[in-house]
């Protein structure tokens with residue numbers, strides 16, 4: 265049974281026959297009609313303006329470009345996008361969209377504003393925040409005239425920290441008001457793609473709202489909560505970073521598929537077949553596996569096979585710059601851990617875990633062995649605990665590698681975790697078995713540094729100064 269009844273959408277627009285299909289889901293949060301302004305009527309702004317009007321909101325669009333405003337007044341969309349002309353014509357004719365170049369009029373007539381102005385790259389690659397800072401100041405200057413608490417949502421892509429460090433100060437300076445007390449400022453990353461933007465608007469992968477203001481979060485839920493995806497509220501900086509992480513990930517995916525394509529072509533393999541089969545693995549490939557920040561990769565397969573693939577490419581004159589930089593990036597990660605320990609100035613290191621991952625005694629290509637060797641090379645006192653490796657040494661599995669290739673490391677191993685913890689100034693923790701957690705909780709001290717490279721649970725239970733590997 266459709267929940268999206270006339271009573272919920274509001275009678276002003278109840279004649280609209282183009283209601284979002286997703287909004288008819290009977291479990292969705294009902295839309296509450298709002299008065300909304302959109303600043304910047306490019307791809308993101310124009311699509312938002314039209315779709316929000318279609319969903320029953322009263323919309324005002326603002327842009328500095330008079331030709332865009334003129335087109336919109338005539339019911340024409342200022343962008344080329346599938347379905348946008350028809351939708352824009354319908355919502356403008358239906359009376360739910362007006363446009364202006366006056367920031368003051370738009371802010372005074374609405375309760376919620378979306379900022380969608382461009383944030384292009386400057387010549388040095390940095391983000392040009394000129395337009396968004398100007399609009400923040402213009403909006404800020406009008407806020408003291410409002411008797412209600414205005415909610416401003418930044419939808420332009422901005423680097424992490426931009427709201428806190430640039431946009432909020434600009435608004436507060438211009439208004440003399442305080443964000444979070446007198447007005448709300450949020451960040452909501454936009455995930456639509458040009459070409460399919462109306463469909464993407466209606467079927468986003470996720471709705472993420474960055475705010476610590478519960479009222480603003482609820483307001484946005486009443487605008488977007490009907491969409492067929494999860495609605496997640498997080499911190500502003502997380503939401504800002506997420507947009508970059510998503511775009512970087514997409515760029516990496518495209519480049520990966522193309523590099524696999526080039527090497528496949530050179531060895532006479534159909535890359536489409538390879539990638540189709542790769543995507544069929546939903547356990548390790550198309551899944552959250554390997555997508556959690558942690559420590560460097562190692563072991564007997566990944567480094568070896570990556571090297572062999574790169575050699576095959578090189579011998580066929582195939583360029584694979586991204587894959588060629590994976591091993592150097594992995595080394596940089598190991599170096600980051602080593603530098604953290606060295607920078608602490610502490611001289612006695614206790615390593616907990618030595619094999620490349622928990623549950624194995626395999627030490628080949630273990631990044632922890634690389635770390636251990638660097639600590640020894642720097643003259644630090646080192647002691648290592650790893651029950652799996654210790655047993656391997658005693659019963660012979662992997663024994664040859666331990667005894668022959670890393671005897672200098674083998675001699676530093678101890679089965680006594682309690683003494684190791686007590687004697688160390690720095691603990692490098694790469695295991696999180698119950699035995700390890702219990703020992704850390706019982707024996708660490710405030711003067712120790714604990715470098716977590718295993719993503720340990722319950723960090724507050726340790727007495728040592730905690731530092732995450734990259735978190």
Ligand SMILES: NC(=O)c1ccc[n+]([C@@H]2O[C@H](COP(=O)([O-])OP(=O)(O)OC[C@H]3O[C@@H](n4cnc5c(N)ncnc54)[C@H](O)[C@@H]3O)[C@@H](O)[C@H]2O)c1
Pocket residue numbers: 303304305306307308309326327328329332380381382383384395398399419420421422454455456457458
């Ligand atoms: N295009 C996309 O597919 C897409 C997707 C996700 C996020 N984004 C991000 O959204 C933002 C907007 O992207 P876009 O592609 O819509 O940009 P765009 O360049 O198409 O449109 C920006 C609009 O802002 C207007 N503008 C500039 N200064 C203004 C001001 N002071 N007041 C009012 N309007 C002003 C411009 O005239 C223009 O119409 C960017 O940060 C972009 O990175 C874009």
